[in-house]
Amino acid sequence: MDLNLTLGGPQGGGIDTSSNMITRAFAAAGYNVFGVREYHSNIKGRHSYNHLRVKEERPRSLKYPVDILIALDPDTIFEHIEDVGEGTKIVYDKQFETSDLASARMIMRDTAKRIRETLQEEKLPLNIKGALQLMQKKGGIPIAVPFNEVVSSAISDGVPTRYFNTLGSAITLAIAGLPVEFGEESIKQVFSAKEKVVAENVKVVKAAYDYCSSNKLAGKPIPKLAKKRRFLITGNDGSAIGKLMGGLRFQTYYPITPASDESSILEEHGAIAFIENENRKLKDSGIVIVQTEDEISAVTMAQGAAITGARASTATSGPGFSLMAEGISFAGMDEVPILITLYQRGGPSTGLPTRNGQSDLLFALNTGHGEFPRIVISSGDVEECIYDAMKGLNYAQRYQMPVLHLIDKNLANTSDLVPEIDSKRVKVSQVLATQDSESFRRYNLDTDNGISNAGYLGKNIFWMTGDEHDELGHVTEDPEIRDRMMRKRFQKLKTVEEEVPMNDRAVLYGPSDAEITFVTWGSQKGVILDVMEDLKAKGITANLLYIKMFEPFPSEFVSGVLKKAKLVIDVESNMLAQAARVIRTNTGINIEKSILKYNGRHITEDELLNSALNIYNNRKEEKLEEVLENGA
Amino acid sequence: MAHNFKSDVTVDWCPGCGDFGILTSITQALSELNLDPHNVVAVSGIGCSGKTPHYLNIGGIHTLHGRSIPFATGVKLSNPNLKVIVPGGDGDMLGIGAGHFVAEGRRNSGLTIIIFDNEVYGLTKGQAAPTMQLGEKTKGLSRANIFGKVNPIALALAAGYSFVARGFSFDMKQLKEIIKTAILHEGSSVIDVLQPCPTYNNINTMEFYRKKVYKLEDDKTWDPVVTGESMDRAVEQFQKAYNKGLEWEERIPTGIFYDNRAIPSFTKRLNEFVPQYFTNPPSDQIVSGTDGFTPVDVLKTFADKTI
Secondary structure (H helix, E strand, O other), rough: EEEEEEEEEEEEOOHHHHHHHHHHHHOOOOOOOEEEEOOOOOOOOOOOEEEEEEEEEOOOOOOOOOOOEEEEOOHHHHHOOHOOOOOOEEEEEHHHHEEHHHHHOOOHHHHHHHHHHHHHHHOOOHHHHHHHHHHHHHEEEEEEEOHHHHHHOOOOOHHHHHHHHHHHHHHHHHHHHHHHHHHHHHHHOOOOHHHHHHHHHHHHHHHHHHHHHHHHOOOOOOOOOOOOOOEEEEEHHHHHHHHHHEEEEEEEEEEOOOOOHHHHHHHOEEEEEEHHHHHHHHOOOOOOEEEEEHHHHHHHHHHHHOOOOOOOEEEHHHHHHHOOHHHHHHHHHHHOOEEEEEEEOOOOOOOEEEEEEEOHHHHHHHHHOOOOOOOEEOOOOHHHHHHHHHEEEEEEHHOOOOOOEEHHHHHHOOOEOOOOOOOOOOOOOOEEEOOOOOOOOOOOOOOOOOOOOOOOOEEEEOEEEEEOEOOOOEEEEOOOHHHHHHHHHHHHHHHHHOOOOHHEEEEEEEEEEEEEEEEEEEOOOHHHHHHHHHHHHHHOOOEEEEEEEOOOOOHHHHHHHHHHHHOEEEEEOOOHHHHHHHHHHHHHHOOOOOEEOOOOOOOOOHHHHHHHHHHHHOOOOEEEEEEEEOOO | OOOOOOOOOOOOOOOOHHHHHHHHHHHHHHHHOOOOOOHEEEEEOOOOOHHHHHHHHOOOEEEOOOOOOHHHHHHHHOOOOEEEEEEEEHHHHHHHHHHHHHHOOOOOOOOEEEEEEEEEEEOOOEEOOOOOOOOOOOOOOOOOOOOOOOOHHOOOHHHHOOOOOOOOEOOOOHHHHHHHHHHHOOOOOOEEOOOOOOOOOOOOOOOHHHHHHHEEHHOOOOOOEOOOOOOOHHHHHHHHHHHHOOOOOOOEEEEEEEEEEEOOOOOHHHEEEOOOOOOOOOOHHOOOOOOOOOOOHHHHHHHEOOO
């Protein structure tokens, strides 16, 4: 099975609940579900949707056209005209048929204008019927369901509209051929404690299935697969889980999309349960989470905590990260172990506050004035978020420097079913305070690897200053000490290179010899791996050079791969091909072919495959750039 | 032997600077409180005041301009058993760091904030600080100050600080006592210290202040302490403190304006949610299991994420 579906409706209209229900229903039947959430910077009313994919094996990407489009409002039909194709079933409330485009006020004006022009070009009426006719031309199959009638006949009390999202999900499940008991099971999971709500919603699920079977909409039953326990988590969850596993004890944040979910998740799970044999020693430890007055405070308060010995971190997004620049410079100068999780969204400025982007890589590599060492890592899937957050906390304490962990919005809002979280994959190498002594030298220069004595206020007496300083931490402007301190700090980057295994810095997926070598970082990893299989089916071999650590940069490895490569295609969610620039700076190698996307939406398998083939077929050209445009 | 709270670093403030009196008052207060030097930390910002931690023989962080409060809050909240002193300039606290100053009033973490209030930015050659009067022309300025002044006492009260006081750098006896009371105060305290800048402020000199200052405690009926027994009493004292804080032209009051012991500290508020917060704070926790791996039971902790 390979089922792609989009569920859309007004923000605040229960889209997430529906999506959760669909995911849990398929999961209960043993299937794997992968999804991305798209939404406006708005609380109620504007269009939001979840794009999901269901397969027997774990999906890694999403695809258009979708097989089922579920519209919980008329806007969804207008917004997703382009996402339907041969056989797409468009499920909607029959009442929407009276809606016209002019009254769909929550559609962004420019989007509405484009939809109007599309319909006008096709000489179709500017209303739902026109949009549906256009979708039919593309092969879509409209399925009008009298939402109110079906729900009203099922529930014993309450407002019918409140159950429309459940109805939409249940119809989807029925069309997909999933037996009704899984739909009921998912209702129980979603509304767990609320018995009455469960009962009413279960009635709606049954009514939906009945409606589908009596109207010949129900799909051929799909088999039940072996069910295993899994974690249903997002990238935000992954980072939070990794931080808790990795010993985080102090997190600061200022509310910002899409970063603050991570801090809320930490707060909800702040009462840590320890494994049995550790219980006696560690019983009832807690984590402090502080919502600060701004991101300047967030990055400096976390450092205050780190200086006392707590594993500390903050999470933010573009605008907040800009405010952190001076604080990050202090962490570099004063060798403060902090982890900063940077959730990238579309910039510049407020940009696309709820949409995807990878345009902060160059900034992350250069944030803050002056020259100081830092570690910059990036994750590409939900599981990597977990282990990279753990590693990030380790790096910060081991190398006494700021660690920036980049996660893009697409990944933050990806939901995935993870079979296992391995507590033994990454050690938690806590660095404790050095025994205190008279004249404790926090910044001792007699170190080969650049790493000085770990010390924490409260346990050691020493000084820190943003000024250049001596071994004790007092201000100095002495030219010789300055040189030695600069060299000592940068020596640590060499130590990182010696100690961190290459697998944690860059990975080559696929055959070592291939016709196409993709280069990427972040959340495109999954979609490229899928496209590599599509290409293989067409007789074209491909591999992927996937970069995880940008500072210190794995120059030798990258350069080794690229020098052997036949056709290199850089894939990024930004306009300037920033990773390609980093590669050029570090290796001198120019990547001339790129596939870029900066409209803020996730890259889908179909569009990436098309562009990859375009480039492959025109590979004789010296320079090629494809810009992807999918997504509502 | 008693710990010497003065470090051996050469003090490079100008001769006659009010900062010396503040530094001495701090070291005397620490000595008299007989604090373990490991348990008290100084966190400063930038400027002349920012150098203070280096002159103290306790752990210290000389941070960024305006950011001493969030750094200090991180120290305090990660290890609530530490005493955290925050020496800062008027520009540091009420200009570039004003947002943090107000936010800390709402938190009440337990910091001892000492404002070195000399109305000028000394280290950058005497520009007007937020506490300088409108129309004042000190010798470092090429024209009279065109900004109004912020009142540190009134602002501290309005921000919610539970302890608000004013000292004078040439009355070290009084200042030392205020600092001692502030350090022992559970919530956050603000001490606005009037001090001359002999190099750049030729208006607010030692003589200027000597003529105007008077001590609140000289009035035997003055009682700044609020214990929370009555809401009316808290409101009444807040208003009295506020009104006293407005006095400036004729006479300037020093001493403790407001000492509200009923407002729970931020650490107490956190303690409601964080298990064993005071006995096993974030700074002291062992986070690695006996085998070197995470001791966290992921399945139990994230049970809600499993299906």
